[in-house]
Amino acid sequence: MKIAFTAPMKPLDDPVPSGDRTMGRLIVKALEAGEHEVRIASRFRSWRKDGSEDLQRAVKRDALAEAERVAKEWDAANYRPDIFLTYHLYHKAPDWIGPALADRYSIPYAIIEASRAPKRRTGPWAFGFSAADEALSRADQVAALHRADSECLSDVVPKDRLRVLLPFLDTSPFETDSRPAQADSISGDKPLKLLTVAMMREGDKTRSYEVLAAALGKVRDLPWHLTIVGDGPARDHVLSLFPPDRITMRSALPPEDLPAQYAAHDLFVWPAIREAFGFVFLEAQASGLGVIAGDTFGVPDIVIDGETGLISPEGDAEAFAQNLRKVLNDRPLAARLGETARDHIKANHRLQAGTRRLNAFLEAAQDQYWHRMPLDKRYAATDLT
Structure with a gap:
């Protein structure tokens, strides 16, 4: 045609x-x-x-x-x-x-x-x-x-x-079994490796970062480390929201470098305020990462709550933190969510x-x-x- x-x-x-x-x-x-x-x-x-x-x-x-x-x-x-x-x-x-x-x-x-x-x-x-x-x-x-x-x-x-x-999405760049760091952080005492990927713009993106920072602040008693991949005019404000000793800043990366970032982490976290569905959730799940997400528009259509991720009401930092705490206190849950997520994407979103x-x-x-x-x-x- x-x-x-x-x-x-x-x-x-x-x-x-x-x-x-x-x-x-x-x-x-x-x-x-x-x-x-x-x-x-x-x-x-x-x-x-x-x-x-x-x-x-x-x-x-x-x-x-x-x-x-x-x-x-x-x-x-x-x-x-x-x-x-x-x-x-x-x-x-x-x-x-x-x-x-x-x-x-x-x-x-x-x-x-x-x-x-x-x-x-x-x-x-x-x-x-x-x-x-x-x-x-x-x-x-x-x-x-x-x-x-x-x-x-x-x-x-x-x-x-x-x-x-x-x-x-085209899952081929994300379908990798090489996750060398996952076993240590999931089965041991090392901080769980969290990842978020988002531009730093005023408005809904910044609001999402603010909710994420507030939620993470409620679980500071547990071991976690967040990698942020993103950049934009609100960068200074966004970075000021997080404790410097608990984050790694990667700036914006070209698409071909993102699969390696997903593969090096254990859990994807993003409140997704006012987003249509959050394309990053597809990429994260295709990489074998479970997600903690906000219940925004199309997110429940691509993330299965309780199976491939945990979804909280949009903008609710307390509920988001509770979902984070649930995974941080049950490290094998991160692996189970990730395995189901990968299968879910293969079956429905390739x-x-x-x-x-x-x-x-x-x-x-x-x-x-x-x-x-x-x-x-x-x-x-x-x-x-």
Whole structure:
């Protein structure tokens, strides 16, 4: 299948690393593994930090001009995709390009990772909210990456066009049995090796670090040592939250260096405040690490509470600390969580599983487009007239 792809939230080659960029790249990789031909239709970014109707109208004008440019490029190359696929759409990042091109070329339109916040129906984001809803209504198939988003989308997307497409990853870099340090810290008296991986930005990331620091402060009587992998403008504040003698700071690392960090630790810890699902939880579990996590949006969809990790209410430092204490007082539990986590990822979240789910999603979009097509156009498409 020939797939035209765009990501209005963040282009796939954006220089700033994020779980969003990683997931977008993985979607393309899984599609190509399924022998689809993926073409990046546009790098246009509709996302804006601040909202106002005038600003969003200007973005819409630029987006439609970009759609016209893409159409001319396609026509010159005699290119016509089988489907237009948009990754990550919401009120701050509406998609005008996909619907315009899908209508122009009479092809199905599909969206992966859509979210909807009804409180944005009015106020400075009302124009973007309405535009996102229009794209959702036009879509032949919409996939949320977790159940919480799916529930919000059900008000505007019919049930037969809405599904949950669980996230996935390429597990090959993380599937290693070399965990030489684990036996000492789990079976002996050495501090349990904790790991967290997250950027240091103001807002929810910083709040997550604050909850983590507060929770760890409640278990200072037990032996643990935390490695932090991350960097950003809030670095000084974040580091001030933790006792220097109990942490190792690794700064931000390139993706290829992360598997070794996971393999060298015993437990992954992150409150994940307001995160869609936390891509790091997939990586940690694929590496054989159990996790201590916050009950945020899609986290329960990828972390099995009591089996691959322990989940506490979002932002609750006391409950997070209780889960930490449970593992710190039962070292073999860390190993059991990690073993189950690795098996869980292999069974449900590998790239191959992503390819199968994406194939089913695209086929459903094509079926929906066909059934929604007026009969005269349907007959013309099959040369029956």
